[in-house]
Amino acid sequence: MSDVTPLLALNWKMNKTPSEARAWATELAGTFTGQGAELAVMAPAIDLPGVAEALRGSRVAYGAQDVSAHASGAYTGEISAAMLLDVGASYAIVGHSERRAYHAETDEKVAAKTRAALQAGLVPIVCVGEELPVREAGEHVAFTLNSLRGSLEGVDVRDARALVIAYEPVWAIGTGKTATADDAEEMASAIRGELRRSLGDVADRVRVLYGGSVKPANIAEICGKANVNGALVGGASLELDSVLGMAGAL
Numbered sequence: 001m002s003d004v005t006p007l008l009a010l011n012w013k014m015n016k017t018p019s020e021a022r023a024w025a026t027e028l029a030g031t032f033t034g035q036g037a038e039l040a041v042m043a044p045a046i047d048l049p050g051v052a053e054a055l056r057g058s059r060v061a062y063g064a065q066d067v068s069a070h071a072s073g074a075y076t077g078e079i080s081a082a083m084l085l086d087v088g089a090s091y092a093i094v095g096h097s098e099r100r101a102y103h104a105e106t107d108e109k110v111a112a113k114t115r116a117a118l119q120a121g122l123v124p125i126v127c128v129g130e131e132l133p134v135r136e137a138g139e140h141v142a143f144t145l146n147s148l149r150g151s152l153e154g155v156d157v158r159d160a161r162a163l164v165i166a167y168e169p170v171w172a173i174g175t176g177k178t179a180t181a182d183d184a185e186e187m188a189s190a191i192r193g194e195l196r197r198s199l200g201d202v203a204d205r206v207r208v209l210y211g212g213s214v215k216p217a218n219i220a221e222i223c224g225k226a227n228v229n230g231a232l233v234g235g236a237s238l239e240l241d242s243v244l245g246m247a248g249a250l
């Protein structure tokens, strides 16, 4: 997988007001030099116009933390892929475990969002991962691959090249508990195998990220594994120093 550019995606979650986001992105644009990894800020939707302005001309991409499955219409509160593209977004997180848990997003809903993003030309970062009891029962691989299949249902192979998958074990998100690098590789390799079965050779172009308490001290070991092509980072994505540290380690 060495010819795939690693992706460091920063999931700010519901943090940073529009003015804080703009100031932070301005500082990032002035300091990030490209260091071999692609960097993408996944900001709250209301922050995106300011982030876009601050990052114009820089090497930093940006995106949203969710996207509607619908193109337009009577869907109060939702934001379409076309709206995100209009502010220059390249990515949208889809099926984050917090959306699955607090907004009842099923694999079926996630698949509809994945298809909507891909058809519009927005890159979905599709999140999958197991809860602790599933891992303790030794069923994490089967569970996650099943969720992956459901979350990609109906995706056109011709669109799939742009896909990003994030393996995020729920028990490691925001808890300080990180999967070991070998755990991350075990799942990333299983995900790659599943993608090969469903999508063919395109699977080798799909970036498979790990997410769950990633920080400057552990990113190099986890992302040094053969099938791990970067990270989706929550808590450690809020401070500029730690972001630059992580980008430099990739």
Ligand code: PEP
Residues within 6 Å of the ligand: 011, 013, 168, 172, 173, 174, 175, 176, 211, 212, 213, 214, 232, 233, 234, 235, 236
């Ligand atoms: C996330 O929100 O996707 C995440 C991985 O969070 P954290 O890095 O804080 O565990």
